[in-house]
Amino acid sequence: ILGGREARPHLRPHMASLQLDGEHICGGFLIAEQWVLTLPHCPQLEEKAELNEHVQVLPFQREQRDVAAGTVCEVAGWGTVTHSGRRPDRLQQVERPVLSRDECNHRTRHDHSITPNMMCTDSRKRDTCKGDSGGPLVCNGVAEAVVTAGSRVCGNYKKPGIYTRIAPYAAWIDRVMGALSG
Numbered sequence: 001i002l003g004g005r006e007a008r009p010h011l012r013p014h015m016a017s018l019q020l021d022g023e024h025i026c027g028g029f030l031i032a033e034q035w036v037l038t039l040p041h042c043p044q045l046e047e048k049a050e051l052n053e054h055v056q057v058l059p060f061q062r063e064q065r066d067v068a069a070g071t072v073c074e075v076a077g078w079g080t081v082t083h084s085g086r087r088p089d090r091l092q093q094v095e096r097p098v099l100s101r102d103e104c105n106h107r108t109r110h111d112h113s114i115t116p117n118m119m120c121t122d123s124r125k126r127d128t129c130k131g132d133s134g135g136p137l138v139c140n141g142v143a144e145a146v147v148t149a150g151s152r153v154c155g156n157y158k159k160p161g162i163y164t165r166i167a168p169y170a171a172w173i174d175r176v177m178g179a180l181s182g
């Protein structure tokens with residue numbers, strides 16, 4: 001997270017750090033007792049999470065409706081906090097306003113590459129960065145989307161932050177959780 005601040009401890013009990021050999025690779029978040037939502041390229045879980053006051057699930061959006069442009073959402077992660085790639089020990093967070101898909105698809109921004117299954121936030125100074133992928137974009141307490149790297153640029157207003165919306169995949173998520181619920 002660039003331009004953010006340390007998250008208050010225990011206020012995001014849904015956040016997961018997906019690590020490989022002890023190194024943070026991606027964010028993710030608990031959507032059920034034994035399921036973490038992240039991106040396909042991130043490391044998967046070896047065993048169930050034990051829910052308690054510090055480990056809780058986060059509801060995700062199921063309604064197929066875009067978040068209104070200008071809505072201020074928040075994103076948290078253990079991604080890099082500087083352009084030189086410094087990694088934080090503690091979870092960081094930042095508030096970002098949603099950018100309309102038309103704005104985000106402008107020729108000088110993501111040039112019509114943002115599909116209806118994606119959404120954007122303003123990236124001027126405050127933005128997601130390397131290692132934040134897989135974490136949730138939370139708007140009014142609901143996970144609306146998952147952080148993706150997109151153009152891998154951080155903190156440049158010309159390249160807004162890009163997210164995969166969750167609602168289009170709600171049925172698939174339910175199927176996978178139901179089918180493999182052991």
Ligand SMILES: CC(C)CC(=O)Nc1cccc(-c2cccc(CN)c2)c1
Pocket residue numbers: 080082083084085123127128129130131132133147148149150151152153154155160161162
């Ligand atoms: C100057 C360095 C930080 C360049 C670099 O390594 N960028 C990099 C690499 C991989 C992912 C990402 C990345 C992830 C999540 C969101 C975003 C977009 N804000 C980028 C950004």
